[in-house]
Amino acid sequence: MDTSARTQPKQVPTLDIRRYDTDRAAFVAELGAAYREFGFCCISGHGITPQLIDGAYDAFQRFFALPAEAKMKYHVPGSGGARGYTPFKVETAKDSRYPDLKEFWHIGREIDRNSRFAELMPSNLWPAEVPGFREYGYELYQALDLLGSRVLRALALHIDLPEDYFEDKIDQGNSILRPIHYPPIIEANIPNVRAGAHEDINFITLLVGASAEGLEVLTREGEWLPITTAGDAIVVNIGDMLQRLSNHVYPSTTHRVVNPPNANARKPRYSVPYFLHPNPDVVLDPLPQCITPDNPRRYDTSLSSHEYLMQRLREIKLI
Incomplete structure (x- = not known):
């Protein structure tokens, strides 16, 4: 009897998104299976150049290296960190006693200031002290927005929706690019972790630069599974x-960023997630395609994505 399949550790798969154009049915089936199992998948073949990613990381690191008083010029109290800078130990994972060990910056969508969503989506702030920050930051924002819409096309097909189902629901989404700096950890036995166990609020999150150790995903079996990427x-x-929209067909999986148990704890860690949000007026009622006798409707009240966002930002102490 072959026991190798049982003894091999679980792993979040890496799928090449170019197969969406060359091997669509199989790619959609594999992608859907990965998300149903883990709520996570690693995507390769996306075409975002190393030059763009490295240039953006360099600009972000130069910002975080600025003196605290320079960074605080871009902190907007009372805004929930919607744009600009949020200092250390502000964001706190839901139900956590300790704030996260991180500082971050928010870049949002550039929209027409006459848009009906302009009040909900403030203009971006840009640090004058860091050449290239705006150019690299917004180009990376747009590249990840495009990649996210490609992933959503495949996810739509997997649950028998039209391929373009999400297109007009994300074209003015309140999406955020969040460069994060986790500082070196000097103190031993510190109770805070770099990012406490949490689920993301939005539709999907795309994380550039998960090559550094620390990211862990909670499996269905209740075990923490490390994720690091290659290439x-x-x-x-x-x-x-x-x-919510998929009635839990696509699970939002708990994850965290732990403090490394080795010398890497004394090195800074940087990561850049892109939180892809639907347009603020999208109603998050479960889709009929995702309601079955085995998976009955889980939500009775209608909620817009903006209402949901505000509710969650209060929970994590950003507003």
Whole structure:
């Protein structure tokens, strides 16, 4: 009897998104299976150049290296960190006693200031002290927005929706690119972790630069599974809004960033997630395609994505 399949550790798969054009049915089936199992998948073959990613990381690191007083010029109290800078130990994972060990910046969508969503989506702030920050930051934002829409096309097909189902629901989404700096950890036995166990709020999250150790995903069996990527792979996971819309067919999986148990704890860690949000007026009612006798409707009240976002930002102490 072959026991190798049982003894091999589980692994979040890496799939090449170019197969969407060359081997669509199989790619959609494999992608859907990965998300149903893990809520996570690593995507390669996306075409976002190393030059863009490296240039953006360099600009972000130069910003975080600025003196605290320079960074605080871009902190907007009372805004929930919607744009600009959020300092250390502000965001706190839901139900956690300790704030996260991180500082971050938010880049949002550039929209027409006459848009009906302009009040909900403030103009971007850009640090004058860091050449290239705006150019690299917004180009990476747009590249990840495009990649996210490609992933959503495959996810739509997997649950028998039209391929373009999400297109007009994300074209003015309140999506966020969040460069994060986790500082070196000097103190031993510190109770805070770099990012406490949480689920994401949005439709999907695309994480550039998960090559550093620390990211862990909670499996169905209740075990923490480390994720590190190789090559150009970008980690893409389901958020709570898509979990709600898909009636939990696509699960929003708990994950965290732990402090390394080795010398890497004394090195800074940087990561750049892109939180792809639906347009603020999208109603997150479970889709009929995802309601079955085995998976009855889980939500009775209608909620827009903006209402849901505000509710969650209060829970994590950003507003």
